[in-house]
Structures are given as structure tokens and as C-alpha cells.
Amino acid sequence: MSKHTENLEQTGTACVNQSEITQPWYSNIKYAVVGILFGIVFVKAEIVSWFRIQEMFRLDSFHMYGVIGTAIAVGMLSLQIIKRKKIKSIDGEQIEVHDKKFDKGQIYGGLLFGFGWALTGACPGPLFAQIGAGFTVVIVTFLSAVFGTWVYGKYNDKLPH
Amino acid sequence: MIEFISQPWPWYVAGILIGLTVPTLLLLGNKSFGISSSLRHICAACIPAKIPFFQYDWKRESWNLFFVGGVLIGGFIAATFLTNPNDVVVAEKTHDQLFALGIKDFGGLMPEDLFSWESLATLRGLVFMVLGGFLVGFGTRYAGGCTSGHAIMGISNLQWPSVIATCCFMVGGFLMTWFGLPFLLNL
Numbered sequence: 001m002s003k004h005t006e007n008l009e010q011t012g013t014a015c016v017n018q019s020e021i022t023q024p025w026y027s028n029i030k031y032a033v034v035g036i037l038f039g040i041v042f043v044k045a046e047i048v049s050w051f052r053i054q055e056m057f058r059l060d061s062f063h064m065y066g067v068i069g070t071a072i073a074v075g076m077l078s079l080q081i082i083k084r085k086k087i088k089s090i091d092g093e094q095i096e097v098h099d100k101k102f103d104k105g106q107i108y109g110g111l112l113f114g115f116g117w118a119l120t121g122a123c124p125g126p127l128f129a130q131i132g133a134g135f136t137v138v139i140v141t142f143l144s145a146v147f148g149t150w151v152y153g154k155y156n157d158k159l160p161h
Numbered sequence: 162m163i164e165f166i167s168q169p170w171p172w173y174v175a176g177i178l179i180g181l182t183v184p185t186l187l188l189l190g191n192k193s194f195g196i197s198s199s200l201r202h203i204c205a206a207c208i209p210a211k212i213p214f215f216q217y218d219w220k221r222e223s224w225n226l227f228f229v230g231g232v233l234i235g236g237f238i239a240a241t242f243l244t245n246p247n248d249v250v251v252a253e254k255t256h257d258q259l260f261a262l263g264i265k266d267f268g269g270l271m272p273e274d275l276f277s278w279e280s281l282a283t284l285r286g287l288v289f290m291v292l293g294g295f296l297v298g299f300g301t302r303y304a305g306g307c308t309s310g311h312a313i314m315g316i317s318n319l320q321w322p323s324v325i326a327t328c329c330f331m332v333g334g335f336l337m338t339w340f341g342l343p344f345l346l347n348l
Contacts, residue, residue, distance in 0.1 A: 018191045018192070019190050019191040019192065021190075022221070023190075025223070027190075028223055028227040029227065030190075031186070031189065031190075031192070031224045031225075031227045031228040031231065032227040032228065032230055032231035032234070033231060034182065034185055034186065034189070034228060034231065035227065035228040035229060035230060035231020035232045035233075035234070035235060036231040036232070036234050036235040036238065037178070037231075037235060038178075038179070038182055038228075038231065038232055038235060039231060039232035039233065039234060039235020039237075039238070039239065040235040040238055040239040040243070041170070041174075041175050041178045041179060042232065042235070042236065042239075043235070043236050043239035043240055043243075043270075044166070044169065044170045044175075044239050044243060044245075045169065045170040045171075045172065045174070045175030046169050046249060046270060047175065048236070048270055049249055049270040049271065050271045050272060050275070050276070051249060051251045051255065051267070051270070051271075051272075053334075054259060054338065055251065055252045055255045056334075057334045057335055057337075057338035057339075058252075058254065058258065058338060060252040060254045060255040061252045061255070063172050064172075066172030066173060066176060067172045067175045067176045067179065068176070068308070068312060068313070069176065070172065070173055070175075070176020070177055070179075070180060071175075071176045071179040071180035072180065072312070072313055072316050072317055073176075073180065074176065074179075074180025074181060074183070075180045075183035075184075075194075075313055075314065075316075075317030075318075076316070076319070078180070078181070078183055078184035078317075079183065079184070079187075079318055081184075082184060082188075087188070089188055089189065089190055089191045090188060091190065093190075093191050095187045095188070095191055096191070097187070097193055097314075097318050098193070099318075099320060100306075100311075100315055100320040100323055101322065102321070102322040102325065103305075103322075105303045105304055105305060106304050106305060106311075106322050106323075106326040106329065107326075107329050108303060108304075109299070109300045109302065109303025109304030109305070109326075109329075110300065110304040110311075110325070110326045110327075110330050110332075110333060111300070111329050111332060112296050112299060112300030112303060113296065113297060113299075113300025113303075113304055113329075113330055113333060114300070114329060114330045114332060114333015114334040114336070114337065115296050115300070115333045115334070115336070115337040115341065116292075116293045116294070116295070116296025116297035116298075116300055117297065117308075117333070117334050117337075118333070118334040118335075118337035118338045118341070118342065119288070119289050119292065119293030119296065119337060119341075119345070120290065120293035120294060121271065122297065123196070123297065123301070123307045123308040123309070124196045124197040124199065124200060124229075124297060124298075124301060124307050124309075125196040125229070125232060125307070125308070125309055127294075127297070128196075128229045128230075128232040129232050129233065129236030129239075130236065130270070130271070131233055131236065132232070132233035132234060132235065132237040132238075132240070133236040133237065133240035133270070134237070134241075135270075135271055135276060137276055137277055137280075137281060137290065138276065138290075140281060140290050140291060140294070141290045141291070141293060141294035141297075142294065143294070144290065144291045144292075144293075144295045144298065145200055145294040145295065145297045145298030146203050146204060146298055147294075147295060147298065148200075148294065148295040148296065148297065148298025148299035148300070148302070149197075149200040149201055149203075149204055149298040149299065149301070149302045150208060150210075150212075150215075150298075151295075151299055152298070152299045152302040152303050153201070153204060153212050153214035153215050153302070154210075154212050154214070156214055156302075156303075159303065
């Protein structure tokens, strides 16, 4: 594990970049392309809709459960194949996914995020797609989310973990 | 074809495509799917303020910022060129319950009553956008991930902390919907 990854993990992020390879900035364009496709799916399947999230929490529609459930099934199957066949990335690097460590943040933070999810009808991903889709006022929600992350970063050592 | 694409996509199409993001990011460069981290990288890049939590080489994580930049562009493309000509169909029970709570606009992806610049000047708008956004940013980082990092990537990788986090996301959402919203929508 690189020093960089170690630093990030100690300060408690869940989503890290396992790659040890340093690449020029334009190699990142491929992630933007994946993001574009992802954003289109978000809007076209109405995952960015406040109403769809309300239907989910009111147990009134299968849609969101179907989306998340299928995504987990496909993700699980592909991870199993990648691990069993020891598939490498296109740069020839061994693919590895780190384990997540339990701490109480997953409970407290999880509940707080759940409150925010029901209010805004958005997790972080859909916030970006909503802004792109022309709901300019969501920029305010987004800036507030950045501020929330910043406040967590400032006081995280004082919070129960 | 265009007609087919402009209809709302069914859950299994969306689920498969979102699920495929997991192996795609790993194959392209050993990256774990997760979106809320982008908020942390933005803090680290723009307002680190000597806080240890933001002292890391965010440029090494800039792939994540390219990814969310793409999501924004994708949202624009879908809403501009692949628009659904019809109103969003909202389940009847949800429609009636929300209508009774004062929501009037069911035409688009988000109700104008809550999410508009005019609404931002009201206490109700502040709660839904500003407080809601704060909770999303604070909560996801405290939990170490969001729906993508925990629910999809974490559970796919059989991580039990992610199962706990996902259950808490759902419990929080149910509590807010059933006990918070009746009060907050009437502010």
C-alpha cells in the first residue's frame, strides 16, 4: 500500500484510489467519459428525481430498490470474476479492493445522511446530475454539502467513531 | 430508437449499467467506485485550512473529480437531448400523501415548490436545500461513503460495515420521510 493510500485510510475515507501508478492529467478523461454515461443513466432512470426517492421511502414503488439491487448484483458478480481470474487493469496493475473497517461513524453518519437524502432527494452523485440537468438552485445544496464535509473534516477527531 | 431512449429507463437497465461502473473503474485504473469522496477532494483542493483531514495529495485523486464532472455533463446531455416528453409518473399513494402535505408541482423531476430560487428565500426552502445538503455532505463523510461507495461498491465487495451503513441510510430516510417531512413541509 502506498504512503498516499495509507494516509487517506488513516483519516478514514472509504473510497480510495488503489493505483500506485502516476499518470498525466489527460489519462483522467476516460473517467469523465464513464461519468457522462453514468449521469445520463441517473437522469433517464429518474434516480435524480426527488419523487422517486420519496416513493422509495414510502415503500410505494419498486423502482429504486430494483436499481440498487440490480447494481449490487452486477457489481458483486463482476468483483467475483475479477478476483477469481486475477484480472489486471488496462495498465497491467493487479486489481485490489480494500476492506472497509467498521466504526460508529457508519451508524451516526449513516443516519444523518439518510435524513439529508430524504430532504434533498439526492445522494452526492445525483446532486451533480441535477445541476447539469438545469436545476441551478441545487448548486446551493451542493455547496452546503461541501461545507458539511468540511465541518466533518474539521471536527472529526471530536466525534464518536 | 430516439423515442425508446427518451422514455424513462426501466430499473433493470439502470441497475445493470450502474453495476457495471464497478468493474469499469477497476479495469480502467484500479479505482474504487465512490462519489462522496469528491466532496472531500474539493475541500482539500479549495479550502484545506491546515486541517489534517484535508492534508493529502488530492491531485492523485483527481480522477474522481473528472468522474463527477462527467456526471454533471451527462445530466445536461440527458436533460437537453434525451428529454422525456411526458410528465414524471409519480406513484398514486406517494402523490396523494405529498399533495396532502402541500406539494403542488408534480410535473418535473423535482417539485418547484421546494427546489427553486424563490423557495430559497423561505424557511422551508432553506431546510430542504441548505440543511439537507449539509446533512448529505457531513453524513456521507462521517459514514465514510454514500450510496455508491457503501451500498453498491461496499456490499458488492461483501463488506459488512457497508451493510450497516446502508441500513442506517435507509433508516434515516424512513424516519425523515415519515416523521420529519409532515412537520417540515408545513414550515
